[in-house]
Amino acid sequence: DTVREDIGRGALWIHRHGGRVLAAMTIDDIQPEPYDAVEWRYGGLYVCVHRLAVDPAEQRKGIAGKMMAYAEEEAFRKGRKSVRLDTYGMNTAAVRFYEGLGYRRRGTIRLPKKDGEYICFEKSLAPFPPERFRALVTGSRSVRRFREDAAVSRERLEELVGMARLAPSGGNKQPLKFMLSSGHPRNGMIFPHLRWAGYMKDWDGPAEGERPAAYIVILGDREITEAFGTDHGIAAQTLMLGAASMGLAGCIIGSVDRGGLRVVLGIPVRYEILYVIAIGFPAEDVVIEDVRDGEIRYWRSEDGVHHVPKRSLGEIIFEP
Numbered sequence: 615d616t617v618r619e620d621i622g623r624g625a626l627w628i629h630r631h632g633g634r635v636l637a638a639m640t641i642d643d644i645q646p647e648p649y650d651a652v653e654w655r656y657g658g659l660y661v662c663v664h665r666l667a668v669d670p671a672e673q674r675k676g677i678a679g680k681m682m683a684y685a686e687e688e689a690f691r692k693g694r695k696s697v698r699l700d701t702y703g704m705n706t707a708a709v710r711f712y713e714g715l716g717y718r719r720r721g722t723i724r725l726p727k728k729d730g731e732y733i734c735f736e737k738s739l740a741p742f743p744p745e746r747f748r749a750l751v752t753g754s755r756s757v758r759r760f761r762e763d764a765a766v767s768r769e770r771l772e773e774l775v776g777m778a779r780l781a782p783s784g785g786n787k788q789p790l791k792f793m794l795s796s797g798h799p800r801n802g803m804i805f806p807h808l809r810w811a812g813y814m815k816d817w818d819g820p821a822e823g824e825r826p827a828a829y830i831v832i833l834g835d836r837e838i839t840e841a842f843g844t845d846h847g848i849a850a851q852t853l854m855l856g857a858a859s860m861g862l863a864g865c866i867i868g869s870v871d872r873g874g875l876r877v878v879l880g881i882p883v884r885y886e887i888l889y890v891i892a893i894g895f896p897a898e899d900v901v902i903e904d905v906r907d908g909e910i911r912y913w914r915s916e917d918g919v920h921h922v923p924k925r926s927l928g929e930i931i932f933e934p
């Protein structure tokens with residue numbers, strides 16, 4: 615009857631092969647009442663997975679793992695933050711299975727009309743753990759030499775702007791506009807108006823063949839506001855991180871001949887030119903160094919590697 619009801623409300627998912635149902639589960643956001651007493655760790659919207667069952671003849675073939683992967687994907691797609699479930703405490707195979715998938719124990723419950731204890735499990739659907747985010751931030755360095763012949767499509771740039779679109783905005787005014795350039799002739803119009811690596815006096819910027827394959831020009835729409843605050847900074851870093859997540863690299867360019875760029879691109883005065891983000895597949899390595907004796911200037915070593923000093927955590931955490 616329970617399963618029939620699950621079907622009725624569209625919550626039953628099955629794995630079918632050759633006309634046979636090999637596995638089934640229910641996904642919904644209905645918690646059994648005993649869940650109320652459990653100390654769940656993650657807030658926000660969640661889904662519950664109930665009654666995951668695999669045909670005994672088909673077990674140990676990875677079907678349950680596929681079902682759970684599907685459940686998590688479906689939940690993530692719907693904006694849910696976590697998955698909750700329970701399993702019979704004596705079923706050590708199931709307990710090991712969920713723990714193997716990264717589920718954490720949150721306590722035990724008793725279910726009405728059932729014997730024994732059930733272990734409650736929870737898993738966060740955060741897109742990736744903090745160490746992965748740290749790796750993304752660490753890997754997202756300002757790069758100034760690119761593989762110019764490795765094109766970055768307009769679709770890619772639109773995907774990036776689609777991320778920047780979701781960034782925080784002062785007063786939620788969202789005054790930014792984004793102008794895209796992914797090749798000839800616009801790239802050639804933009805490049806001469808950019809100033810590269812102010813500290814590297816004997817380098818004139820990327821030579822032909824190592825210039826960015828694409829640009830995103832961040833504009834501020836003065837009809838929305840005259841004060842863009844830090845919106846463009848946040849948007850710029852969102853684009854940088856998005857690019858890094860795609861194996862691309864970029865450089866935020868604030869030193870721009872704005873008058874010249876406005877003319878060649880035909881940008882009306884209504885729009886303030888804020889930053890140009892250079893984008894492409896990287897053709898140089900960048901490594902982070904410690905700041906020594908207050909020296910924050912970046913440099914390039916003879917092997918062509920770019921070194922960028924960062925102040926220590928101890929130096930930047932402030933205590934009056």
Ligand SMILES: Cc1cc2nc3c(=O)[nH]c(=O)nc-3n(C[C@H](O)[C@H](O)[C@H](O)COP(=O)(O)O)c2cc1C
Pocket residue numbers: 754755756757758809810811812865866867868869870900912922
């Ligand atoms: C607001 C802003 C403006 C920047 N303008 C330029 C620029 O005009 N030219 C350039 O070569 N790099 C520019 N950069 C890149 C910085 O030089 C770079 O962030 C800094 O050297 C630290 O390196 P990292 O980004 O790899 O941490 C800019 C960065 C920011 C945040």
